[in-house]
Amino acid sequence: MSAASVPMLAGVPSTPQPADASESPAPPLDAESREWLRSLRAAGAERDAAVGRLHALLLRAAVFEVRRRKASLPHLRGDDLDDLANQAADDALVSVLARLDDFRGASRFTTWAYKFALLEAAVKLRKRSWQGREVPLEPDDWSTFASTAVDPAGSAQQSELLQLIEQAVAEVLTPHQRRVLVALALNGVPIDVLADRLNTSRGALYKTLHDARRKLRGHLADQGHPPESLTEEAR
Amino acid sequence: MTEPPQLKQTLGRLLGPTEPEIGCDACFAELDRYVELELSGVDADAAVPGMRAHLRGCPACCEEHESLVELVSAESTDAT
Numbered sequence: 001m002s003a004a005s006v007p008m009l010a011g012v013p014s015t016p017q018p019a020d021a022s023e024s025p026a027p028p029l030d031a032e033s034r035e036w037l038r039s040l041r042a043a044g045a046e047r048d049a050a051v052g053r054l055h056a057l058l059l060r061a062a063v064f065e066v067r068r069r070k071a072s073l074p075h076l077r078g079d080d081l082d083d084l085a086n087q088a089a090d091d092a093l094v095s096v097l098a099r100l101d102d103f104r105g106a107s108r109f110t111t112w113a114y115k116f117a118l119l120e121a122a123v124k125l126r127k128r129s130w131q132g133r134e135v136p137l138e139p140d141d142w143s144t145f146a147s148t149a150v151d152p153a154g155s156a157q158q159s160e161l162l163q164l165i166e167q168a169v170a171e172v173l174t175p176h177q178r179r180v181l182v183a184l185a186l187n188g189v190p191i192d193v194l195a196d197r198l199n200t201s202r203g204a205l206y207k208t209l210h211d212a213r214r215k216l217r218g219h220l221a222d223q224g225h226p227p228e229s230l231t232e233e234a235r
Numbered sequence: 236m237t238e239p240p241q242l243k244q245t246l247g248r249l250l251g252p253t254e255p256e257i258g259c260d261a262c263f264a265e266l267d268r269y270v271e272l273e274l275s276g277v278d279a280d281a282a283v284p285g286m287r288a289h290l291r292g293c294p295a296c297c298e299e300h301e302s303l304v305e306l307v308s309a310e311s312t313d314a315t
Contacts, residue, residue: 006265008255008285064306107267111307115266118302122295158242165249185248191259191295203260206293210258213251213292220250227250230243 009210033109040100054096057110059089061117069125076128084128088121095120126190135197136187137179142166161225168219177212184209256288262296270303274311 029037039050062085070081095116103112142162169178183189184205191209195202217227257265265283272279280287290297 006257006261006283006285009258061306064309065302068302068305106265107271110310111267111271111303114306115263115299115303118299118306119263122299122302126295161242165246181249185251186245191293202295203258206259210251210256210292213249217250217253227246227253230246230250 009207027105029105030108033103033105036109037100037103040097051093051097054113055089055093057113058092058096058117059085061114062086062088062092062121065118065121066125069122073125073129080128084124085121088124089117092117092120123192126192127196130190130193135183135189135194137183161230164220164223164225165216168216168223172215172219173212177208177215180205180208181212181216185213251292252288254288255285256292257283257285258289259293259296262286262289262293263299266296266300266303270300270307273304274307 036050036054039046040054041047042050065088066081066085070076073081076084092113096113103109106112142165169181173181180194183194184191191202191205195205198205220227220230265286269279269283269286272282290300
């Protein structure tokens with residue numbers, strides 16, 4: 001299978017794509033997906049019934065997401081979670097119906113539709129869990145990010161490295177890049193919550209985060225600390 | 236310099252993936268295709284370059300990827 005032409009974030013070299021990747025024909029739709037599209041584009045009672053089935057499908061996905069994450073929201077009651085799942089399904093239904101022409105059959109229709117419901121539910125859950133909370137845009141104290149239980153020599157090394165990073169964050173990044181990096185990467189603010197507070201989009205914020213990280217990596221490499229030597233996979 | 240695990244994880248979040256990555260919008264656009272390729276055993280990373288790096292760098296997209304994998308997997312299991 002050839003790689004599709006997927007845009008990389010700027011500032012990093014794109015993976016070379018096959019010359020004809022963007023011209024690859026869309027795969028043929030499976031019968032079930034074709035039937036979803038046909039019935040959703042029908043008129044009258046047939047379309048109404050299809051929209052009802054689609055809403056039920058999206059609600060199933062939203063409930064699935066809410067159940068996965070409800071442990072992180074102990075203060076929410078069952079009714080609140082049901083409401084949230086229903087709102088997510090309603091909003092996902094609007095998105096899916098508005099984007100039917102975007103569905104090209106790269107996956108089954110149901111998988112394509114599910115992602116809208118999961119997104120709506122996940123975003124609502126993140127926002128609900130941060131409702132009424134202050135969004136920290138500055139680190140209180142960089143030393144809190146140091147590891148505990150290291151020997152005195154290791155502790156001194158950590159302090160030195162953290163000071164270097166703190167200085168780089170303060171001097172190399174723009175104020176906006178600094179706020180975004182600190183909030184998202186240090187203080188664990190969900191990207192949708194920050195996007196809401198800063199009146200921007202997830203995509204725009206991630207681009208800012210990406211640019212800030214790239215600047216920081218470059219600066220640390222110039223100081224003799226290539227990022228590969230400092231990090232491990234966070235997950 | 237060898238960093239302790241807690242500090243390394245903090246640095247990982249601060250410095251992000253070093254490989255080329257796609258953004259959140261492209262990630263969402265490709266997510267359904269990527270997940271179905273993964274679940275069918277095809278090399279999804281070759282088909283969607285930059286997706287894996289983005290999922291390492293973006294906790295929100297990573298959560299939604301995990302959810303879609305679980306949901307579609309559960310649906311496939313129910314269907315068999």
